[in-house]
Amino acid sequence: MLGGRASSFTDTATGDVVDNGQHLLIAGYTRTLAFAEAIGSRHLLRVQKHPLLSFYRPGKGFADFRIRGLPSPLHLIQAVLTSSLFTGRERSDVLRAGVDILRAAHTDHGPGAGKTVAEWLDQRRQSDGVRSAFWIPLAASIMNERIETASAALFLHALHAAFLGHWHHAALVFPEAGLSQIFAGPAAEAIAHRGGMIRCNADVRTLEMDGGTIRNVCLRDGATVPCRSVILAVPQNRAVELYPPASVRPPGLEEGQVARVSPIVSMHLWFDDPFMDRDAVGLIGRTVHWVFRKNTHVSVVISAAHDLVERTQEELVRLAVEDLREVFGRNVGQPRHALVIREKRATVSLTPENARRRPGAATAVHNLFLAGDWTNTGLPATIEGAVLSGENAAELALKRG
């Protein structure tokens, strides 16, 4: 199947196209936007003119985080000082932590090196209030992990890219069609147009070596595809299996290596009466992290859903509706249709140790390259990381090929 973890399908009950999970993208995903431009689907990504993140915080209600067109870092300082999301103490906490974000251009020796997000927050003496109102939901969305587990270095680097580059980088990007219509479909057309061939339903079983070089890719049905170079663009657990056994393995791909993963629960809920007047709202201190208004329905996302992924569909829908009623009022009805998607292996869990052990694109086999959101891109496991890793691997393959 094309699309992998960023794909869409038609819901049989309603005929609506839905994603395997709502994806949150930002304008700072420059490689992703350039990729969409190159394959002709950029017009299906709507970018906010001015960055606006809407949150709902119990006790405060709706609170906006609005970034204006100022030079960096003034745009961020102004947003923190003017957002009603924070108390006075929390504002000074965030600004103090912001100094580390400014210094976090590099992940290897920046202020978060070797630490979890929780350890970094302790070091920066962040209050409980600002942790639950800001850092915990932000880490869940960006790292798909809990603060006690996620790598602070990668988290700070991602914040640096989103909030301390150009002021517009923090603008949200809303997919205006299913993810497969935006990425996989147009990419497949572009490949075919340039004379490439795509085979679906054709799992790779082995990479056949001869004299230190991969000569053939062997498929499940017994077919053998001769090759000059191979870019292994599968998830980490599959790459461990497919890596040629006799070759020196890169870090993270040792035999028997079981990559720690983090789940995401997504729900698509159809209500008779619309109740959202914003595109997206981040929920603070609730089970649901984000809720998105779609054309025909509402999509909710629960990241780092370790404790929830095994719950029943009924339980999960009940929790989501409870949260929606808390935020949008008691007139939120019962959904007439619900689709629950549990992605147990949504992303790798980038702990400080896993972050340190991500392999680059090159391997010990001169014509084998690695790509994927789990490889060493300097970014969390995101679409942007996946696109960047693909570009890096393709560039190397072309150079060496």
Ligand SMILES: Cc1cc2nc3c(=O)[nH]c(=O)nc-3n(C[C@H](O)[C@H](O)[C@H](O)COP(=O)(O)OP(=O)(O)OC[C@H]3O[C@@H](n4cnc5c(N)ncnc54)[C@H](O)[C@@H]3O)c2cc1C
């Ligand atoms: C529910 C959910 C929500 C997400 N939300 C966001 C978000 O808001 N923002 C964001 O930036 N990112 C998000 N992500 C992460 C994002 O989807 C991934 O980072 C990205 O899609 C990874 O792309 P990839 O190419 O590295 O891997 P994949 O998309 O996993 O692609 C790997 C491909 O390899 C194929 N494959 C596996 N084994 C074989 C084999 N043996 N032979 C041939 N092919 C094989 C698979 O079928 C698959 O198509 C989310 C992911 C999920 C699951």
